[in-house]
Amino acid sequence: MLPTTLLAAFLPLLGYVLAQEEGQISGPTSSASAAGYSCDATKCKLPNCNCASTDPPGGLSPSDVPMFVVFTADDAIQTYTLDAVNQFLAHRKNPNGCQPKITYYTSLNYTNYTLVTDWYVAGNEIADHTMTHVGTPPEDEVTGNLIALNQLAGIPLSSIIGFRAPYLNYSVDTLKMLAKLGFTYDSSSSASVPVTDDGTDAFWPYTLDYGMANDCLVVDGLCKGQPVLPGFWEIPMYAMFDERGADGPHLMDPWLDTANGQSTVNDSATLEYMKSTFTAHYKGKRQPFGLYTHPIHVSTTVPGATVSNSTINMINEFLDWAQEQQDVWIVNSEQLLEWVRNPVPVSQLDSFAPLKCSTPAVDSSTKICNGIPQNEEGLLDHCAFSDFPFYTCYGCPEEPPTPSNPSPPQTTESGHVARFRLPANCSTPFWDPIKGTCICNSSSCAFTDQSRPIGPNGANLTGDQVSSGSQDGEPSQSANPYVPFNAAAPGALPAGAWSAMAVGVVGAVLGAMGAFSRL
Ligand SMILES: [Zn+2]
Numbered sequence: 001m002l003p004t005t006l007l008a009a010f011l012p013l014l015g016y017v018l019a020q021e022e023g024q025i026s027g028p029t030s031s032a033s034a035a036g037y038s039c040d041a042t043k044c045k046l047p048n049c050n051c052a053s054t055d056p057p058g059g060l061s062p063s064d065v066p067m068f069v070v071f072t073a074d075d076a077i078q079t080y081t082l083d084a085v086n087q088f089l090a091h092r093k094n095p096n097g098c099q100p101k102i103t104y105y106t107s108l109n110y111t112n113y114t115l116v117t118d119w120y121v122a123g124n125e126i127a128d129h130t131m132t133h134v135g136t137p138p139e140d141e142v143t144g145n146l147i148a149l150n151q152l153a154g155i156p157l158s159s160i161i162g163f164r165a166p167y168l169n170y171s172v173d174t175l176k177m178l179a180k181l182g183f184t185y186d187s188s189s190s191a192s193v194p195v196t197d198d199g200t201d202a203f204w205p206y207t208l209d210y211g212m213a214n215d216c217l218v219v220d221g222l223c224k225g226q227p228v229l230p231g232f233w234e235i236p237m238y239a240m241f242d243e244r245g246a247d248g249p250h251l252m253d254p255w256l257d258t259a260n261g262q263s264t265v266n267d268s269a270t271l272e273y274m275k276s277t278f279t280a281h282y283k284g285k286r287q288p289f290g291l292y293t294h295p296i297h298v299s300t301t302v303p304g305a306t307v308s309n310s311t312i313n314m315i316n317e318f319l320d321w322a323q324e325q326q327d328v329w330i331v332n333s334e335q336l337l338e339w340v341r342n343p344v345p346v347s348q349l350d351s352f353a354p355l356k357c358s359t360p361a362v363d364s365s366t367k368i369c370n371g372i373p374q375n376e377e378g379l380l381d382h383c384a385f386s387d388f389p390f391y392t393c394y395g396c397p398e399e400p401p402t403p404s405n406p407s408p409p410q411t412t413e414s415g416h417v418a419r420f421r422l423p424a425n426c427s428t429p430f431w432d433p434i435k436g437t438c439i440c441n442s443s444s445c446a447f448t449d450q451s452r453p454i455g456p457n458g459a460n461l462t463g464d465q466v467s468s469g470s471q472d473g474e475p476s477q478s479a480n481p482y483v484p485f486n487a488a489a490p491g492a493l494p495a496g497a498w499s500a501m502a503v504g505v506v507g508a509v510l511g512a513m514g515a516f517s518r519l
Contacts, residue, residue, distance in 0.1 A: 023252025135169025
């Protein structure tokens with residue numbers, strides 16, 4: 001969407017920012033003695049309290065626990081970063097037939113706001129990564145991000161529940177600030193010891209009722225019972241480990257790392273340790289496995305792209321391989337946390353609302369600037385700032401948002417007609433920022449559930465069945481069994497779809513509730 005010349009102008013800066021942020025760790029960041037952690041599990045109960053533990057939540061045995069692959073992206077949202085994520089996920093389905101959704105920890109320099117809207121309305125989680133990408137951030141960097149995302153991307157404040165610190169640099173005060181500001185979770189800490197080692201710090205997400213238990217060796221004042229933040233969650237970032245074990249950790253963008261102490265990047269070696277770490281989690285206590293990405297590094301559409309097809313193919317090969325295994329779900333941080341707070345066994349995941357997918361029921365012919373590309377075509381406002389221009393549905397500000405002024409007044413320059421920002425009583429896909437009206441005020445225009453039952457214990461519906469085609473060359477029905485309900489007559493539905501429709505109706509109601517709970 002942006003002129004290439006402008007991109008070329010700011011990309012060197014962007015590269016400078018990213019070069020500092022590899023999310024690297026070089027060894028254990030915690031230990032049992034440094035953690036000094038104790039938690040009273042008889043008092044600390046779900047859904048709002050959970051002790052740091054390697055055991056799955058709710059007392060479930062690992063065989064009843066889904067194997068979550070948490071997929072996150074960090075930094076600015078641009079066409080080329082979304083392209084990068086889509087090349088790994090757009091063709092995939094989870095066991096319930098839904099396309100995987102990710103968390104985008106969004107910083108605002110270089111972000112194209114309309115793409116944030118689109119990504120959110122498509123079902124992804126938008127989370128806070130500060131406005132200008134600063135570690136151990138002052139409060140206005142965090143709140144300014146919330147305000148600008150709300151005002152210029154139409155993201156309801158209530159849906160921005162998570163935070164990740166730039167460079168993963170945070171302090172005790174950062175966590176206290178996040179809890180005070182009403183965030184639900186932070187995901188900046190590392191789980192840095194293999195799950196197979198004694199003293200592993202690969203804890204399931206936990207609340208800080210009894211303090212932190214990760215990063216105890218690297219963040220001052222953390223752990224030994226601090227900080228006490230009841231009901232505030234930490235979602236550790238789970239490292240992978242090469243042949244060197246605890247001495248060979250890889251956290252973010254592992255495909256940029258060299259493996260096993262070698263001097264050059266080797267995709268085969270990366271794939272090998274990604275698989276072995278996944279398997280250690282899968283055959284153990286099924287702590288989540290994380291793919292923590294800076295999408296720009298694997299974008300083929302960013303000007304000056306250097307990523308190799310070999311690396312992209314390797315990542316897809318890993319995901320293909322992981323999805324061939326039973327009970328594997330690709331999720332975002334919010335979905336993971338929903339499950340941890342309400343840990344149902346895999347046999348009941350077909351009715352678990354947070355893993356469902358839904359499409360806002362907005363007629364494709366309606367002209368409305370709402371985060372759905374077909375509806376908003378031609379309606380975007382172009383904010384032609386010299387440093388980082390962007391598009392938005394919600395009216396251009398007079399100047400770019402900054403931490404000290406995250407929501408400048410709308411411009412009244414020619415060509416810009418004032419628009420209505422998202423109110424608190426209408427959800428994003430139904431708000432018309434040009435007319436200032438909400439086109440949904442009843443359950444009759446609720447979400448359309450598109451999920452499918454997964455059958456008992458996954459019922460072998462896992463796997464990348466669409467992109468890989470059918471295993472044995474069968475025609476389309478088996479290659480893609482996930483026809484949306486509203487696209488097929490009942491007679492054309494595959495066996496089992498009637499129960500699916502029952503689930504769908506319930507899902508639609510839940511979806512509607514979800515839509516309104518965002519108000
Ligand atoms: Zn970042």
